[in-house]
Structures are given as C-alpha cells and as structure tokens.
Amino acid sequence: xxxxxxxxxxxxxxxxxxxxxxxxxxxxxxxxxxxxxxxxxxxxxxxxxxxxxxxxxxxxxxxxxxxxxxxxxxxxxxxxxxxxxxxxxxxxxxxxxxxxxxxxxxxxxxxxxxxxxxxxxxxxxxxxxxxxxxxxxxxxxxxxxxxxxxxxxxxxxxxxxxxxxxxxxxxxxxxxxxxxxxxxxxxxxxxxxxxxxxxxxxxxxxxxxxxxxxxxxxxxxxxxxxxxxxxxxxxxxxxxxxxxxxxxxxxxxxxxxxxxxxxxxxxxxxxxxxxxxxxxxxxxxxxxxxxxxxxxxxxxxxxxxxxxxxxxxxxxxxxxxxxxxxxxxxxxxxxxxxxxxxxxxxxxxxxxxxxxxxxxxxxxxxxxxxxxxxxxxxxxxxxxxxxxxxxxxxxxxxxxxxxxxxxxxxxxxxxxxxxxxxxxxxxxxxxxx
Amino acid sequence: xxxxxxxxxxxxxxxxxxxxxxxxxxxxxxxxxxxxxxxxxxxxxxxxxxxxxxxxxxxxxxxxxxxxxxxxxxxxxxxxxxxxxxxxxxxxxxxxxxxxxxxxxxxxxxxxxxxxxxxxxxxxxxxxxxxxxxxxxxxxxxxxxxxxxxxxxxxxxxxxxxxxxxxxxxxxxxxxxxxxxxxxxxxxxxxxxxxxxxxxxxxxxxxxxxxxxxxxxxxxxxxxxxxxxxxxxxxxxxxxxxxxxxxxxxxxxxxxxxxxxxxxxxxxxxxxxxxxxxxxxxxxxxxxxxxxxxxxxxxxxxxxxxxxx
Numbered sequence: 001x002x003x004x005x006x007x008x009x010x011x012x013x014x015x016x017x018x019x020x021x022x023x024x025x026x027x028x029x030x031x032x033x034x035x036x037x038x039x040x041x042x043x044x045x046x047x048x049x050x051x052x053x054x055x056x057x058x059x060x061x062x063x064x065x066x067x068x069x070x071x072x073x074x075x076x077x078x079x080x081x082x083x084x085x086x087x088x089x090x091x092x093x094x095x096x097x098x099x100x101x102x103x104x105x106x107x108x109x110x111x112x113x114x115x116x117x118x119x120x121x122x123x124x125x126x127x128x129x130x131x132x133x134x135x136x137x138x139x140x141x142x143x144x145x146x147x148x149x150x151x152x153x154x155x156x157x158x159x160x161x162x163x164x165x166x167x168x169x170x171x172x173x174x175x176x177x178x179x180x181x182x183x184x185x186x187x188x189x190x191x192x193x194x195x196x197x198x199x200x201x202x203x204x205x206x207x208x209x210x211x212x213x214x215x216x217x218x219x220x221x222x223x224x225x226x227x228x229x230x231x232x233x234x235x236x237x238x239x240x241x242x243x244x245x246x247x248x249x250x251x252x253x254x255x256x257x258x259x260x261x262x263x264x265x266x267x268x269x270x271x272x273x274x275x276x277x278x279x280x281x282x283x284x285x286x287x288x289x290x291x292x293x294x295x296x297x298x299x300x301x302x303x304x305x306x307x308x309x310x311x312x313x314x315x316x317x318x319x320x321x322x323x324x325x326x327x328x329x330x331x332x333x334x335x336x337x338x339x340x341x342x343x344x345x346x347x348x349x350x351x352x353x354x355x356x357x358x359x360x361x362x363x364x365x366x367x368x369x370x371x372x373x374x375x376x377x378x379x380x381x382x383x384x385x386x387x388x389x390x391x392x393x394x395x396x397x398x399x400x401x402x403x404x405x406x407x408x409x410x411x412x413x414x415x416x417x418x419x420x421x422x423x424x425x426x427x428x429x430x431x432x433x
Numbered sequence: 434x435x436x437x438x439x440x441x442x443x444x445x446x447x448x449x450x451x452x453x454x455x456x457x458x459x460x461x462x463x464x465x466x467x468x469x470x471x472x473x474x475x476x477x478x479x480x481x482x483x484x485x486x487x488x489x490x491x492x493x494x495x496x497x498x499x500x501x502x503x504x505x506x507x508x509x510x511x512x513x514x515x516x517x518x519x520x521x522x523x524x525x526x527x528x529x530x531x532x533x534x535x536x537x538x539x540x541x542x543x544x545x546x547x548x549x550x551x552x553x554x555x556x557x558x559x560x561x562x563x564x565x566x567x568x569x570x571x572x573x574x575x576x577x578x579x580x581x582x583x584x585x586x587x588x589x590x591x592x593x594x595x596x597x598x599x600x601x602x603x604x605x606x607x608x609x610x611x612x613x614x615x616x617x618x619x620x621x622x623x624x625x626x627x628x629x630x631x632x633x634x635x636x637x638x639x640x641x642x643x644x645x646x647x648x649x650x651x652x653x654x655x656x657x658x659x660x661x662x663x664x665x666x667x668x669x670x671x672x673x674x675x676x677x678x679x680x681x682x683x684x685x686x687x688x689x690x691x692x693x694x695x696x697x698x699x700x701x702x703x704x705x706x707x708x709x710x711x712x713x714x715x716x717x718x719x720x721x722x723x724x725x726x727x728x729x730x731x732x733x734x735x736x737x738x739x740x741x742x
Contacts, residue, residue, distance in 0.1 A: 202632065203632060203635050206630070206632045206633060206635070206636065207447070207607075207636065208547055208548070208569055209547045209566075209567055209568030209569035209570070209602075209604060209607055210547045210548070210567070210568075210569070211568075278551075279547070279548030279551045279552060320524065323524070323526060324524055324525060324526070324552075325525055325544070325546035325548065325549050325552060326546060326547065326548045326552075327546045327547065327548075327567070328546060
C-alpha cells in the first residue's frame with residue numbers, strides 16, 4: 001500500500017455477507033475496522049485518508065473462528081509443532097483464536113509454564129490461549145494449583161491426553177474450578193475398559209485383530225461427568241465425543257439443564273473405522289474412528305444442538321513417529337488446516353445438518369460462551385478478528401502445503417468444498433489464500 | 434503360473450481368492466513329494482536370500498520356514514528380536530530397509546503388532562511373508578491346516594469345522610476362518626463368551642458356547658492353545674474351569690464322529706485344551722500338520738519368491 005501514513009490504520013471489508021450470530025446478524029454489508037477494532041460505518045466519513053479496501057463480494061464475513069482444542073507441542077516437542085507454526089496453521093484454516101492443551105513437557109500444571117506459553121503466544125499470528133492441567137503432571141493423583149493457574153491466565157483446566165480416573169479427585173477439581181471460575185474440559189476415557197485398545201471395538205477390530213477400544217469406555221466417563229457437573233453445578237465440557245451412547249446421554253442431561261457440553265472433531269464424522277484396514281496410522285487417534293451408526297448419531301447431535309462445539313483436536317506428530325507399527329504409533333492427527341472445510345463440506349453442503357450461520361456460531365459464540373472469552377463477535381468495539389469464507393470454493397487438500405510443522409493428516413488429496421480465504425487478527429491480515 | 438499367482442507378498446488369507454488359496458495347496462502337493470525323496474532339495478530359490486525376521490519368539494514356525502527355504506536352496510539368515518537393533522531403538526522400517534540393502538529377497542516376518550507385514554510390504558521391494566502378526570493373521574498356519582484337511586478328507590467344501598479356544602486373540606483362528614469360509618466349509622467357533630464374542634458371526638461363521646452340542650456334528654475340530662497369563666486374567670476364571678467347559682477330554686472325544694479329524698497348531702498343553710490320549714489317538718493329525726507345514730511353506734516361498742524377481 002503506497003498511500004500516505006495515517007495516525008490510525010483502517011480497513012473496510014466491502015459487500016460481504018456479514019454473519020455475526022452473537023448479534024443475530026446476516027446481511028450483505030460493509031465492515032469497518034479502525035485501529036484493530038470493529039467500528040461503526042458512520043465513522044467512515046471522518047477518516048482521512050479513506051481506509052484500505054477488501055472486496056468481499058460473494059464471500060462470507062464472520063467473526064474470527066475459535067478452535068478450543070489444539071495441541072501446540074511447546075514446550076518440549078518443538079519437532080512436532082511450535083506455538084508459532086501452530087498459529088500459522090490456525091490462520092491458514094480461518095482461525096483467529098486457538099486454545100492449547102497442557103500435555104507439554106513440562107506439563108502446563110504450574111504458573112511459570114503458563115507464563116512461558118503466554119510469552120511465546122504474544123509473538124504468534126493468532127490469539128493463543130493456554131489451558132492448565134487438572135492434576136499435577138497429568139498423573140490423576142493430586143490437584144494441580146488450579147487457582148494459581150487461573151490467575152496465570154488459563155481459560156480452562158483439563159488433563160486432555162489423559163483422563164482423571166479417580167472420581168473423587170475429579171469431583172474436587174470441578175468444585176475448585178467453580179470457585180476460581182474456569183470450566184473443566186475432559187477427555188472421556190475409562191482406562192480399564194479401554195485397556196490397550198487402539199481402534200473401535202467392532203467389526204473391523206474383530207476382522208483385523210487390533211485391540212478394541214469400546215464405545216462404553218467413553219460413555220462411562222461421559223456419564224460420570226454429567227453426574228459430577230450436576231452435583232457441583234459447574235460447567236464440564238466433554239472433548240471430542242464419538243459414540244451414539246455419548247450423544248444420547250448428553251441430550252438427556254442437557255434437556256434437564258445440566259451444565260454439560262460436548263464437542264465433535266471432523267474426522268469422527270468424515271471417516272468410519274472401515275478406514276483402518278489399510279493399517280495407515282493417520283487413521284489412529286483417541287478416541288478412535290467409530291462405526292456408521294455413531295457417525296449418524298453425531299450428525300443428529302450436531303443438528304439438534306446436543307453437540308455444541310466444533311474443534312480439531314489438532315495433534316501433530318513427526319513422520320518418523322507415525323510411520324511405525326499401528327499399535328505402537330502415537331494417537332492423533334492434525335486438523336487446523338482442514339477442519340473448517342471438512343465441516344462446511346459435510347455439515348452444510350453434503351448432509352445439510354446445519355446451515356452456515358449455525359456452523360459459525362458453533363465455532364464462535366459457543367466456545368466463547370463456554371470459556372468466557374471476549375471473542376467470537378463482530379460487535380462494535382470488539383477486537384477486529386475476522387474470517388472471510390468462500391462457501392463454494394472447491395479445492396484439494398495438499399499436505400505438503402500445510403503451514404503446520406507436521407503432515408499427519410488422513411485427508412491429503414481429499415477434494416472439499418468451502419474454505420477460509422482470508423484471516424484477520426486485530427485488524428491485520430495474517431493469512432490469505 | 435503367471436495367471437494364477439501374481440503376488441510378491443503373502444500377508445493373509447483375507448485378501449486371497451478361493452482360486453489363489455487352492456493354487457497354493459496344489460503347488461504344495463508337488464513339494465510334499467519332494468520331501469519324500471532321498472534328496473530332499475530342489476534348486477528353485479538358488480542364489481536367493483531369505484531372512485527369517487522374528488520380532489516375537491517362535492521355534493516351530495521359524496524352523497519350518499528355515500527348512501523350507503533350505504530345501505528350495507535359498508540362503509537363510511535368522512534374526513530374532515533380542516538380537517536385532519529394534520531393541521536399540523531402531524524403527525521397524527529402518528531395520529527392514531537395512532535388510533533390503535543387503536539384497537534380501539524374501540523377508541519372513543513374525544511380529545506382535547497386527548499389520549506389521551502390510552507396513553513392510555508397502556515399503557519394500559522384497560517379498561514379505563507373514564509368519565504371524567499380532568492377533569491378525571497367520572496365513573501359512575491356516576494353509577497347512579487347509580492342506581491337511583484336504584489331504585485327509587479329499588475336499589474342504591461342505592465340511593463342518595469347529596475351532597475351539599481363545600479365538601479373540603488368535604491369528605490362527607482368523608486365518609482359518611477366512612480360508613475355510615472362502616473354500617466353502619461351515620465353521621463354528623467355540624469357547625468362553627469373553628474370548629469368542631458374537632461379533633465373529635459377521636465374518637460368516639457360527640458361534641457356540643456349548644461344546645457338547647458341536648462335537649457330534651463336526652468333521653474337523655481345531656483346538657487352539659489356551660493360556661491364562663497376564664492379559665487373559667480378566668477373560669476367564671482359570672485353566673481348571675476352561676478344561677471343564679471346553680477341554681477335549683477323553684470323555685468328550687467319544688462324542689466325535691469316528692472320522693472326525695483332531696487338529697492343533699501346537700504347542701499343545703496336554704491336559705488343558707486336549708487330553709494326552711486324544712492328542713496321541715488315531716483321529717489326531719497334529720504331526721501331519723507339522724509335516725505339511727513344510728510343503729505349504731515351500732510352495733509359498735516358491736510362488737512369492739518367483740514374483741519378487
């Protein structure tokens with residue numbers, strides 16, 4: 001841009017379909033950003049010189065998307081992903097805010113590690129918000145200093161990657177988290193029932209002789225979390241739900257007003273356990289790919305609001321770690337750069353389970369409400385975190401073009417419809433197609 | 434041969450057609466005849482190198498493959514897990530690529546992980562022969578079982594085969610199921626409900642928990658070794674109760690048809706899944722299985738080794 005310097009930066013996004021579920025807004029309009037904030041259009045005439053223009057004709061303009069479940073691997077595993085590379089992957093996927101999990105080395109179970117992460121996050125191109133551990137060392141035995149973690153700025157506590165097996169400890173964690181005002185996120189996995197399971201227990205595990213991970217191993221902990229959320233009257237969020245039984249339990253509990261919520265990852269609706277017959281470890285994740293009946297139940301759960309949050313569980317691993325025997329490979333796949341497109345493709349275009357407005361709401365208002373974030377809206381005065389989407393753009397996933405430091409995606413080569421074309425954080429474009 | 438066999442690898446029976454399985458059995462007929470000669474050696478794989486790569490202990494399968502390879506005039510190297518660099522942290526892929534760099538032509542792999550042979554077959558030029566992967570497949574064991582049934586009964590189609598024991602964790606059971614069903618046998622799985630889940634019915638077989646109802650109708654009973662070690666403690670109460678409910682005791686053996694074959698992949702636990710008298714009785718073909726294993730493995734090495742060139 002060669003125009004003269006001005007005291008304030010200003011951008012106007014022209015002619016887009018502005019969808020802002022927080023304000024029940026869906027209209028063709030212009031969006032003005034001044035000094036990194038959403039600004040009333042009435043101030044346009046006072047600006048001199050006039051703002052930079054972005055043409056958003058035929059595009060959707062929405063609040064910057066939030067992925068509340070990613071693994072950034074720093075500190076400790078920078079060869080898989082750094083906070084910086086993970087943030088760039090997020091930007092390329094249309095995300096302006098990501099929430100990172102505490103299973104790093106050292107574990108994010110103490111205020112100094114949280115401070116270290118926040119320090120690194122300050123230089124990242126999107127907003128990176130840390131979570132803290134529920135238990136010391138994610139060992140499930142003693143409470144982490146949850147109050148100090150909250151003061152250090154965590155947006156939630158979770159032992160994700162692990163699951164607190166001791167129900168008494170979990171009860172006290174939820175009670176304590178309520179006092180300090182942070183929600184509890186839980187990976188639902190009963191260690192005894194799951195055992196050494198690596199794939200869904202069912203037809204394919206029987207055929208292939210791979211150790212089965214039964215649906216009930218998830219559902220037992222979902223039930224536990226419902227009962228404890230009710231007992232403690234505090235928000236518990238079930239991460240990456242996968243089974244028809246979990247959806248049924250959650251639907252009943254939410255119907256009674258229990259403070260319980262659930263999230264879905266794209267791979268759990270894009271794929272079934274049939275994919276594991278290739279023994280390709282990019283189909284190995286926790287929880288595992290399930291059967292078609294489970295996929296159908298997840299889609300219904302999304303349609304009726306039982307499942308309210310969409311997230312990736314972005315879990316980077318290096319090639320040399322993933323390219324090993326199936327049962328010894330690490331669990332997890334990356335997702336930041338494909339999740340939005342997969343959900344647009346599957347939920348909005350293919351199965352028509354929800355419309356684009358609800359999809360945006362599930363990626364903005366829902367996580368913002370759950371984590372009490374000042375984000376996910378285009379309200380005047382809000383930080384200008386904005387995502388521009390092309391709902392109909394057809395493209396092919398190319399893993400070698402990912403911004404992520406890792407390549408462990410089962411979606412390489414997949415043709416998808418719809419994607420983010422520009423990502424704006426605090427008024428600044430951090431990525432464009 | 435080109436029309437009837439074009440695979441460099443033998444990974445499992447699930448992926449083979451009935452015609453391919455039958456072709457292996459027919460090829461084994463010729464090699465069985467070689468074993469009866471005074472000079473038991475043919476030059477089919479002369480100049481080829483076979484690596485027995487056993488990342489899980491095995492004596493009988495490894496010995497059988499080694500002898501089969503020697504009789505085909507191949508050079509044989511044995512590598513076991515404890516001696517290999519896997520213990521030093523090298524990946525399976527790197528170890529296998531090193532073996533290939535030494536111009537190994539055929540890799541016979543025994544591994545505790547299901548899918549390990551598929552993993553290597555996709556990455557190596559060499560032939561990969563699955564000698565047992567986790568609880569997945571043990572194709573040459575099933576082929577020698579099929580060969581033995583066919584030899585003794587003339588056919589497989591229409592026979593009723595009972596497979597008895599720990600089915601859930603058994604690669605022998607899975608490969609047998611795939612092969613028997615493809616060749617038209619009726620298969621009934623018998624064992625404790627925890628080790629024989631109903632899910633197996635989706636593989637085209639029957640499941641029964643009442644051995645005394647199954648034995649009188651069986652043309653073949655294939656007994657699997659039962660163990661009650663660490664992993665199985667939660668699956669059944671103990672060996673004594675297993676034998677009471679599912680052991681092929683002398684008494685139960687009386688329920689069998691006179692021409693019913695008794696098979697076991699070995700090593701047998703006398704007095705546990707089978708009584709000594711029954712194992713050594715006239716209906717037992719357990720040692721024929723061992724002999725036939727040699728012919729079947731020669732056929733497999735010959736067919737796959739020929740394609741790899």
